[in-house]
Amino acid sequence: MWETIIVQPFTNLLLFITMLVKNFGVAxxxxxxxxxxxxxxxxxxxxxxxxxxxxxxxxxxxxxxMAKYKDNKEKAAEIQMKYYxxxxxxxxxxxxxTLIQFPIIIGLYQAIMRVMAxxxxxxxxxxxIVYPFLDVNKILPIQNRFLWMDLGQPERLFxxxxxxxxxxxxxxxxxxxxxxxxxxxxQTNDQGAAMSNSMMxxxxxxxxxxxxxxxxxxxxxxLTSNIATVIQYAAMGRADWSAILPWVKxxxxxxxxxxxxxxxxxxxxxxxxxxxxxxxxxxxxxQRPKRKK
Amino acid sequence: xxxxxLRLLALxxxxxxxxxxxxxxxxxxxxxxxxxxxxxVYVAYMSNLYQLDRxxxxxxxxxxxxxxxNLAMYAAPAVEDGFVYIGDLANDFHKLTEGNLTxxxxxxxxxxxxxxxxxxxxxxxxxAPSTDRNIYAIDIAxxxxxxxxxxxxxxxxxxxxxxxxxxxxxxxxxVFVLDSKTGEEIYRVETKGAVLAPPLYDPETDxxxxxxxxxxxxxxxFRTGEVKWIYGEGTDLxxxxxxPIMLDNQLVFTDKNGKIIALDPETGAELWQTSxxxxxxxGVTLVEDQGFLVAREDGTMSFYSSATQSxxxxxxxxxxxxxxxxxxxxxxxxxxxxxxxxxxxxxLTGVPAWSFSPSN
Numbered sequence: 001m002w003e004t005i006i007v008q009p010f011t012n013l014l015l016f017i018t019m020l021v022k023n024f025g026v027a028x029x030x031x032x033x034x035x036x037x038x039x040x041x042x043x044x045x046x047x048x049x050x051x052x053x054x055x056x057x058x059x060x061x062x063x064x065x066m067a068k069y070k071d072n073k074e075k076a077a078e079i080q081m082k083y084y085x086x087x088x089x090x091x092x093x094x095x096x097x098t099l100i101q102f103p104i105i106i107g108l109y110q111a112i113m114r115v116m117a118x119x120x121x122x123x124x125x126x127x128x129i130v131y132p133f134l135d136v137n138k139i140l141p142i143q144n145r146f147l148w149m150d151l152g153q154p155e156r157l158f159x160x161x162x163x164x165x166x167x168x169x170x171x172x173x174x175x176x177x178x179x180x181x182x183x184x185x186x187q188t189n190d191q192g193a194a195m196s197n198s199m200m201x202x203x204x205x206x207x208x209x210x211x212x213x214x215x216x217x218x219x220x221x222x223l224t225s226n227i228a229t230v231i232q233y234a235a236m237g238r239a240d241w242s243a244i245l246p247w248v249k250x251x252x253x254x255x256x257x258x259x260x261x262x263x264x265x266x267x268x269x270x271x272x273x274x275x276x277x278x279x280x281x282x283x284x285x286x287q288r289p290k291r292k293k
Numbered sequence: 294x295x296x297x298x299l300r301l302l303a304l305x306x307x308x309x310x311x312x313x314x315x316x317x318x319x320x321x322x323x324x325x326x327x328x329x330x331x332x333x334v335y336v337a338y339m340s341n342l343y344q345l346d347r348x349x350x351x352x353x354x355x356x357x358x359x360x361x362x363n364l365a366m367y368a369a370p371a372v373e374d375g376f377v378y379i380g381d382l383a384n385d386f387h388k389l390t391e392g393n394l395t396x397x398x399x400x401x402x403x404x405x406x407x408x409x410x411x412x413x414x415x416x417x418x419x420x421a422p423s424t425d426r427n428i429y430a431i432d433i434a435x436x437x438x439x440x441x442x443x444x445x446x447x448x449x450x451x452x453x454x455x456x457x458x459x460x461x462x463x464x465x466x467x468v469f470v471l472d473s474k475t476g477e478e479i480y481r482v483e484t485k486g487a488v489l490a491p492p493l494y495d496p497e498t499d500x501x502x503x504x505x506x507x508x509x510x511x512x513x514x515f516r517t518g519e520v521k522w523i524y525g526e527g528t529d530l531x532x533x534x535x536x537p538i539m540l541d542n543q544l545v546f547t548d549k550n551g552k553i554i555a556l557d558p559e560t561g562a563e564l565w566q567t568s569x570x571x572x573x574x575x576g577v578t579l580v581e582d583q584g585f586l587v588a589r590e591d592g593t594m595s596f597y598s599s600a601t602q603s604x605x606x607x608x609x610x611x612x613x614x615x616x617x618x619x620x621x622x623x624x625x626x627x628x629x630x631x632x633x634x635x636x637x638x639x640x641l642t643g644v645p646a647w648s649f650s651p652s653n
Contacts, residue, residue: 121630124574136532141446143445143446156405
């Protein structure tokens with residue numbers, strides 16, 4: 001089932017792209033971009049949802065109410081849910097798309113590993129899942145050479161006898177950039193934020209280590225995926241460049257209030273960001289449903 | 294320490310263990326490589342090379358002394374004059390002492406790819422094909438590189454040594470003939486698909502035969518490289534994964550669909566054809582002066598006599614067969630995967646003898 005629905009189509013798509021461009025490295029890059037494009041709506045939804053959550057954390061009224069009921073967890077949860085409803089935030093909106101994307105990422109990984117078959121047994125297994133319209137004798141085996149890399153082996157650029165893991169370093173740097181520009185400017189001192197920050201710092205090193213250990217083909221996928229995600233964030237105006245570029249002015253989260261309009265379920269969620277002046281804040285509040293005291 | 298900080302640390306350690314655990318070790322799937330000598334059977338599989346007593350299958354020793362997740366071996370070793378030559382998937386090639394496998398004579402670290410093919414021995418050289426697209430000739434005494442042949446694709450088939458030449462199958466749709474002393478290419482023969490198995494050299498006709506994923510069997514003159522005939526065009530031949538055999542002046546081979554075909558080696562004319570009844574990757578194995586074995590992927594192994602060309606006996610090996618069984622004397626050695634053991638043995642009438650699994 002998993003093989004037929006996910007791995008086999010992904011593998012054949014990757015082989016098909018390889019046949020078209022006649023270069024496996026380029027095919028991995030294009031394949032990653034195709035998958036990124038397919039999962040774009042999910043990523044967008046996830047970004048919007050997480051942004052809504054972050055902005056809510058910085059909402060002074062919300063913070064005030066949370067502080068008020070800090071000893072009454074039930075009441076705090078009730079207030080929290082009310083805010084979610086009011087602002088049209090789905091608390092699972094940021095993790096659900098991630099969960100849906102997870103099988104796709106695993107499938108992508110498995111497809112790349114399959115195509116890089118390097119033993120006769122792996123070739124036998126690969127040959128079996130190639131669709132008949134892709135002529136097997138023309139495409140197998142795949143030429144693993146791309147630039148200085150052997151895509152089936154962990155990548156090293158040998159200079160003066162030393163093997164430099166260029167891809168692993170690039171994966172580490174791009175993951176670091178990605179996590180930094182995506183990291184919301186938090187001002188809370190709670191443990192959750194601390195944990196999140198620590199995970200964010202650990203991620204680049206984990207990814208870098210995996211790129212160092214895994215075959216270059218997979219590291220190339222990591223790198224392409226990271227770059228595509230950064231571009232995607234930048235295009236959506238969500239990237240906080242001040243986190244990596246010191247000369248860029250830092251965003252001021254306190255002044256931002258988010259109003260999420262979600263009137264029609266069939267339409268894509270529309271979110272507007274407004275910098276609300278203190279004088280206008282009362283007017284905005286009037287538009288909200290009244291809260292019970 | 295604060296409970297929450299402890300939880301946070303535990304979570305980070307767990308995440309680290311999961312992610313780095315995923316990355317550890319060599320990732321390749323293959324079948325056990327088997328070499329049989331007068332006294333021992335060598336089985337290379339995953340992190341060990343096992344040396345077994347040929348007659349009872351008991352483990353005598355193994356290499357390395359301590360198994361590691363970062364070391365894997367699938368290539369059958371070459372054994373000569375009391376030394377064992379084997380390459381691994383950590384890009385190292387070893388010369389070991391047959392009397393004590395843990396005693397390494399030298400270690401060649403010049404390759405940047407895996408060794409998946411059995412090496413060949415040619416006078417004072419050991420010829421080691423690598424997946425880094427190179428074939429290395431290593432001095433048998435010192436372990437230093439003598440020459441290197443640079444190809445276009447990973448080399449995964451054992452070179453065939455004929456006089457002072459090497460015949461090498463390549464995945465880039467060629468078979469190369471190299472000078473074994475210098476590594477210089479003498480000529481190459483083109484085919485329609487990747488050649489995964491070693492070619493067959495026949496001293497009687499002085500011709501070389503090989504099949505490919507290009508659905509054809511090719512014969513060429515060893516001296517000149519001139520292609521004599523190609524079989525496959527206009528037939529329903531499938532891909533060929535194994536080396537053919539020469540039986541009673543007939544060239545016999547199988548395709549993936551289990552078709553057993555005999556050709557006239559001089560002309561390529563089809564002499565007869567029968568079916569193994571299932572997928573065959575391991576091809577046919579010659580049983581000297583008697584006939585041949587066909588090992589199907591599903592573990593069905595049948596003996597065909599020269600006279601009848603029909604299955605005289607059949608046994609079911611409990612595993613999947615992707616490599617040619619090895620026949621030495623009156624013993625058949627079959628390496629398998631997806632089974633309780635790595636290797637099963639039979640006599641020439643199909644009676645099972647010992648099997649070996651590392652837990653033994």
